[in-house]
Amino acid sequence: MANSSETPSSAGTEAGRDFIRDIIQSDLDAGRISEVVTRFPPEPNGYLHLGHAKSICLNFGVAQEFGGRCHLRFDDTNPTKEEQEFIDSIQADVHWLGFDWGEHLYFASNYFEQLYQWAEDLIGKGLAYVDDSTPDEIREMRGTLTEPGKDSPFRDRTIAENLDLFRRMRAGEFANGARVLRAKIDMAAGNINLRDPILYRILHATHPRTGDAWCIYPTYDFTHGQSDAIEHVSHSICTLEFDDHRPLYDWFIAHLPVPSTPHQYEFARLNLTYTVLSKRVLTRLVRDGHVSGWDDPRMPTLAGQRRRGVPPAALREFVKRVGVARANSMVDLALYQDALRDVLNAISPRRMAVLRPLKVIIDNWEEGRTETLEAVNNPEHPEMGTRPVSFGREIYIERDDFALAPPPRFHRLAPGREVRLRYAYFVTCRSVEQNAAGEVTALHVTYDPETRGGDAPDGRKVRGTLHWVAAHDAITAEARLYNQLFGRPDPGADGDIMADLAPDSLEVLQGCKLEPSLAGQTVGEAVQFERLGYFCPDPDSRPDALVFNRTVGLRDSWAKLHGGKKG
Numbered sequence: 001m002a003n004s005s006e007t008p009s010s011a012g013t014e015a016g017r018d019f020i021r022d023i024i025q026s027d028l029d030a031g032r033i034s035e036v037v038t039r040f041p042p043e044p045n046g047y048l049h050l051g052h053a054k055s056i057c058l059n060f061g062v063a064q065e066f067g068g069r070c071h072l073r074f075d076d077t078n079p080t081k082e083e084q085e086f087i088d089s090i091q092a093d094v095h096w097l098g099f100d101w102g103e104h105l106y107f108a109s110n111y112f113e114q115l116y117q118w119a120e121d122l123i124g125k126g127l128a129y130v131d132d133s134t135p136d137e138i139r140e141m142r143g144t145l146t147e148p149g150k151d152s153p154f155r156d157r158t159i160a161e162n163l164d165l166f167r168r169m170r171a172g173e174f175a176n177g178a179r180v181l182r183a184k185i186d187m188a189a190g191n192i193n194l195r196d197p198i199l200y201r202i203l204h205a206t207h208p209r210t211g212d213a214w215c216i217y218p219t220y221d222f223t224h225g226q227s228d229a230i231e232h233v234s235h236s237i238c239t240l241e242f243d244d245h246r247p248l249y250d251w252f253i254a255h256l257p258v259p260s261t262p263h264q265y266e267f268a269r270l271n272l273t274y275t276v277l278s279k280r281v282l283t284r285l286v287r288d289g290h291v292s293g294w295d296d297p298r299m300p301t302l303a304g305q306r307r308r309g310v311p312p313a314a315l316r317e318f319v320k321r322v323g324v325a326r327a328n329s330m331v332d333l334a335l336y337q338d339a340l341r342d343v344l345n346a347i348s349p350r351r352m353a354v355l356r357p358l359k360v361i362i363d364n365w366e367e368g369r370t371e372t373l374e375a376v377n378n379p380e381h382p383e384m385g386t387r388p389v390s391f392g393r394e395i396y397i398e399r400d401d402f403a404l405a406p407p408p409r410f411h412r413l414a415p416g417r418e419v420r421l422r423y424a425y426f427v428t429c430r431s432v433e434q435n436a437a438g439e440v441t442a443l444h445v446t447y448d449p450e451t452r453g454g455d456a457p458d459g460r461k462v463r464g465t466l467h468w469v470a471a472h473d474a475i476t477a478e479a480r481l482y483n484q485l486f487g488r489p490d491p492g493a494d495g496d497i498m499a500d501l502a503p504d505s506l507e508v509l510q511g512c513k514l515e516p517s518l519a520g521q522t523v524g525e526a527v528q529f530e531r532l533g534y535f536c537p538d539p540d541s542r543p544d545a546l547v548f549n550r551t552v553g554l555r556d557s558w559a560k561l562h563g564g565k566k567g
């Protein structure tokens, strides 16, 4: 399914319209709600990824557009997997993406006492019971899609007995897994979620926020809707896999004395080719050392993408282009990269850098003479101005921009050929230095003084324009080039997802030569290396050892080269 990419929902979405926004608008128009309240409900068991960005932009976006508010609520009901590091990183990432919850920071654990009271409430109404069956027995009794379930032998306990056992569960009298509290709904329900779902489990574990106050924890299903109700959430927006949990969501709201009646709506989760958006797998990548950490620039986490140089505006633009649909689909990674390039193109100054340097000596340029030329910062944005670049007798060009025996359609430098050095002069290759192994170690060229700035007064054309860096004031840096972490568009489709890790997802180049103005670039600040791509300094950079990340390549470096254009 890798090639079936989701159509960006531009049609009929002038104001970013989609079915969620339509529902909200009609709820407001009909007076069913007076205020739009949404929430983004992460589980603090990992870092946020691109899929979460879609949910964040949707939840915070609609709240903004309709003058409502969006809560950040940590769904912290599983103390064994949750950590403060994740709580902190999630808050930082939501802010970075450009959204703010104001005073509305909540934790499901804040509601543990209320949820417990509501569980007693259900017991009191004969709608919940304590089950002593083992997890395996409960699973067996649940039935299948085609067969109804079986009633547990503990289903008909008296209210008094259930209350007593549930209180003793809370008091810590029983071991993990010894008993659970279940809703008493219908073991023959067509929807398996309604076959007496589990409300509470015994888990003797320390919680990051409530410490050892609790040894029973509510399940997601028993927590989520009631938390929405407590917070007066009007539209509880989640991904499609919760579609068949909705009847249960509504059942709790209908049977409990909750302060408001929220509704759940489902949209398609983001799936991206070559990318894994599952915290379980991302956690394995980190734990097993396949990446340097959650913020490894190859990770689809927001922290990784930020470190790689992705501006938050590019993520918002991508999410907007993907749109919000009710059918699952696979989005082509190219859609993400295009959004990235469009945003980076507008904001990035152009600079010259040579990643794999080849020295070029201009034989008819006097030793020691340098000259200052004017380079344009962004040809598409003249207001970004120009900068001086220094030129001299020795420069560097990319190794790839020279060929001893040029193939057809190679319009760069070769013996006897003339090319333009961007913003500088035309040069012609006169001779080549080679080592004993036959490798080219330096080129000798001559320049035409009449071509300063890049035009020949006689109107003669050259087919190639090369970027370059002057040797006398170049700075040396490391460049990290990132490729897809997974080597196939549908990682894991054949089973072991780790077997699909690409061997060449990181390429590190040492000794890159950069124009000196790049020494002043701050960490994360975007720049376009002409003809190479968008880069930014990595936090590993030191004043005397700069490290640049390639955020994304240019789509058309080869085409540009072909045009041999000056601009």
Ligand code: ATP
Binding pocket: 040, 041, 042, 043, 044, 050, 051, 052, 054, 055, 075, 237, 238, 239, 268, 269, 270, 271, 277, 278, 279, 280
């Ligand atoms: P994962 O599957 O990676 O473990 P999750 O759904 O368990 O993710 P949560 O922390 O529970 O992670 O997610 C918080 C919110 O983000 C939920 O509302 C969830 O629906 C949404 N979300 C998670 N993954 C995606 C995705 N790929 N696309 C859109 N929304 C997502």
Ligand code: MG
Binding pocket: 043
């Ligand atoms: Mg979840």
